[in-house]
Amino acid sequence: METLLNVLVVGILLGGIYGLVSIGLNLIFGVIRIVNFAQGELVMLGMYGAFLAYSMLGLDPYVSTLIVMPAMFLFGVIVQRVAIQPLQAESSMQIFATFGLLTVLQNVVLVFTRGEGYSVATKVASFSIAIGEIRITGTHLIILIAVTAISVLLHLFLQRTLMGKSIRAVTQDRQAARLMGINVERTFMVTFDIGSALAGLAGALIAPIYTLSPGIGDNFILAAFAVVVLGGLGSVAGAWAGGMIVGIVEAFAGYYIDPELKQAIWFLIFLLVLVIRPTGLSGQVGAEEVGFREQS
Amino acid sequence: MNIAGRLISAAILGGGLLAGTAIAQDSVRIGAVNPYSGPLALYGDELARGYQLAINERNAKGGVLGKRIEMIRGDAGNPQQGIAAVDQLVTRDKVEILIGTYISAVSNAASDAALRHQKVYWDTNALAAELTERKLPNFVRSGPHGANFAEMSVRATVEMIAPAIGKKPNEITVWLEHEDSIYGKTIADVQKVEFEKAGVKITGIGAHNFRAADLTDVVLRARRANPDVWVQTGYVPDGNLMLRTAREQGYKPKMILFVGTGDTFETLDALDTEYLEGLFVVSYPRPDVAEKFGPGAAAYLDSYRKAYNREPVAPQGMAAFTGMHMLLDAVAAAGTTEMTKVRAAAKQLSDRLWREVR
Numbered sequence: 001m002e003t004l005l006n007v008l009v010v011g012i013l014l015g016g017i018y019g020l021v022s023i024g025l026n027l028i029f030g031v032i033r034i035v036n037f038a039q040g041e042l043v044m045l046g047m048y049g050a051f052l053a054y055s056m057l058g059l060d061p062y063v064s065t066l067i068v069m070p071a072m073f074l075f076g077v078i079v080q081r082v083a084i085q086p087l088q089a090e091s092s093m094q095i096f097a098t099f100g101l102l103t104v105l106q107n108v109v110l111v112f113t114r115g116e117g118y119s120v121a122t123k124v125a126s127f128s129i130a131i132g133e134i135r136i137t138g139t140h141l142i143i144l145i146a147v148t149a150i151s152v153l154l155h156l157f158l159q160r161t162l163m164g165k166s167i168r169a170v171t172q173d174r175q176a177a178r179l180m181g182i183n184v185e186r187t188f189m190v191t192f193d194i195g196s197a198l199a200g201l202a203g204a205l206i207a208p209i210y211t212l213s214p215g216i217g218d219n220f221i222l223a224a225f226a227v228v229v230l231g232g233l234g235s236v237a238g239a240w241a242g243g244m245i246v247g248i249v250e251a252f253a254g255y256y257i258d259p260e261l262k263q264a265i266w267f268l269i270f271l272l273v274l275v276i277r278p279t280g281l282s283g284q285v286g287a288e289e290v291g292f293r294e295q296s
Numbered sequence: 297m298n299i300a301g302r303l304i305s306a307a308i309l310g311g312g313l314l315a316g317t318a319i320a321q322d323s324v325r326i327g328a329v330n331p332y333s334g335p336l337a338l339y340g341d342e343l344a345r346g347y348q349l350a351i352n353e354r355n356a357k358g359g360v361l362g363k364r365i366e367m368i369r370g371d372a373g374n375p376q377q378g379i380a381a382v383d384q385l386v387t388r389d390k391v392e393i394l395i396g397t398y399i400s401a402v403s404n405a406a407s408d409a410a411l412r413h414q415k416v417y418w419d420t421n422a423l424a425a426e427l428t429e430r431k432l433p434n435f436v437r438s439g440p441h442g443a444n445f446a447e448m449s450v451r452a453t454v455e456m457i458a459p460a461i462g463k464k465p466n467e468i469t470v471w472l473e474h475e476d477s478i479y480g481k482t483i484a485d486v487q488k489v490e491f492e493k494a495g496v497k498i499t500g501i502g503a504h505n506f507r508a509a510d511l512t513d514v515v516l517r518a519r520r521a522n523p524d525v526w527v528q529t530g531y532v533p534d535g536n537l538m539l540r541t542a543r544e545q546g547y548k549p550k551m552i553l554f555v556g557t558g559d560t561f562e563t564l565d566a567l568d569t570e571y572l573e574g575l576f577v578v579s580y581p582r583p584d585v586a587e588k589f590g591p592g593a594a595a596y597l598d599s600y601r602k603a604y605n606r607e608p609v610a611p612q613g614m615a616a617f618t619g620m621h622m623l624l625d626a627v628a629a630a631g632t633t634e635m636t637k638v639r640a641a642a643k644q645l646s647d648r649l650w651r652e653v654r
Contacts, residue, residue: 003520006516010510010512014509014512018509107333110333114338115336115337115338116338116609117562118565119536130546135545211532211566213533214335250510250513251510251512254510255512255517259503259504259513259514
């Protein structure tokens with residue numbers, strides 16, 4: 001029984017990681033419907049940002065989020081202006097542009113690091129709660145708290161603020177939103193930038209867990225897309241739940257069945273959910289079409 | 297600059313290039329096939345550093361066959377690039393011999409391509425056993441292969457670890473963990489056979505993807521089996537994540553044995569030295585190995601530090617360095633770079649070395 005509980009806890013904590021790396025994508029893909037294959041690289045840049053802050057300024061990765069998030073927000077502005085906005089009427093071309101961005105970012109980091117694996121230390125790593133077999137580490141606990149808090153804040157932002165309402169309006173019908181006086185281009189840019197900043201935050205928070213490499217974003221991108229789609233495009237609560245489902249299924253499948261099969265098992269569940277409910281767990285009917293339809 | 301000035305500059309530059317070509321024809325050109333870009337470049341560059349150090353030493357003593365030795369890089373991170381790199385090195389750069397790499401799949405394709413050009417392919421670092429099993433007439437391997445690592449890990453467990461924990465070989469238990477590509481699987485397959493031959497009980501075999509975001513399941517499964525020795529074959533990222541997870545889960549078996557990686561600064565940075573106590577590694581010989589076991593290693597380390605002003609990135613560079621020296625010995629003994637003669641000379645040198653060792 002204790003082992004079962006431990007596996008459940010491991011799954012929830014892993015779900016926190018998946019939820020966190022998906023949260024920026026949930027805005028960029030789930031809300032404004034940009035299929036951003038470079039999202040994993042934005043997370044990777046956040047990780048290296050935390051590493052630079054740690055190695056050059058001696059900052060703890062959790063403190064470094066105060067630098068990394070604004071930096072990634074600004075980086076998002078540049079990417080959106082240079083690579084995304086000029087192609088806003090060509091959604092398929094945007095996909096290729098994000099592929100190009102992925103390659104450029106990976107190789108630029110590679111040039112500077114030559115592929116050496118770096119680690120970021122934090123005092124939190126030595127903190128853990130042990131209840132019998134169950135272990136809750138500080139690094140994972142912070143991620144779980146962060147993803148839950150950010151999800152709540154993001155939900156409130158999208159539902160309660162004027163900018164949040166603008167984002168939702170632009171997503172649903174760009175022309176009608178423009179007629180209502182919403183600055184469509186600015187709204188898209190701000191959404192992309194927030195998504196980029198959240199990817200940076202995710203990178204900084206997960207940096208103490210992994211060995212940094214230029215290609216590490218690839219490890220998360222498939223899971224991130226699955227989480228966003230599984231939860232329901234644009235649904236913040238859905239993405240949180242999607243992350244938890246993927247994490248828990250992976251933990252149980254990896255421990256009780258086979259670590260080699262765990263990804264196949266949660267993708268099978270992902271496919272089943274899509275067949276039964278194409279909008280994902282919390283998505284609105286028709287939401288999966290909205291962004292693409294209205295961008296033309 | 298006016299047009300006349302530009303023409304004069306172009307003429308001087310052209311003359312310089314022609315002169316350069318004329319000089320280059322007096323050298324023995326060796327094409328070094330490795331990943332020099334992309335995520336695998338770290339060790340590709342390290343191998344090239346090893347090759348270059350060996351070439352520098354030989355050139356200081358007059359080169360080989362009375363000519364200077366020149367290394368030309370061919371960038372290859374996958375089999376297709378391996379074939380293209382060999383074609384380009386042979387047809388455009390006029391290399392006479394090819395040397396490479398630590399990626400078995402690239403070595404496989406590149407050596408095949410080299411055979412089509414009737415050139416020697418000298419393998420210094422690739423581990424897959426099948427490379428030599430193909431019996432290509434142009435292929436020579438100077439480094440270890442996967443089975444060597446597997447056998448050495450079994451010997452280390454039986455001869456060193458078992459006595460250290462006060463058990464006989466048939467009393468100890470091991471868990472075999474490996475990353476799930478051909479690299480990890482082939483080594484684990486040989487380990488299984490050899491451990492069973494030695495009477496060691498295998499409590500379980502686990503496989504994982506080296507890109508996995510979480511390896512807690514891997515750690516918990518090993519902990520459930522409670523082996524004396526936890527044997528892992530993999531890469532740096534998964535090895536580090538596994539050790540970190542084990543530390544977080546409070547799991548520390550009596551002994552941990554890593555195969556292939558685990559002895560670089562990347563692992564030292566990722567974990568504290570306290571947890572790494574009791575971690576043994578079977579891998580390429582290290583440059584800081586005792587002179588008794590690795591004659592010449594100290595000299596290599598010295599020249600590496602002088603040349604590159606840093607510590608070696610990974611021990612693979614020394615295997616590349618030794619491999620290049622062996623290749624040049626074989627070329628010198630053959631008196632030519634011709635494929636069959638170099639291979640025959642390599643075999644004679646190998647036979648002589650084995651006789652001396654025995």
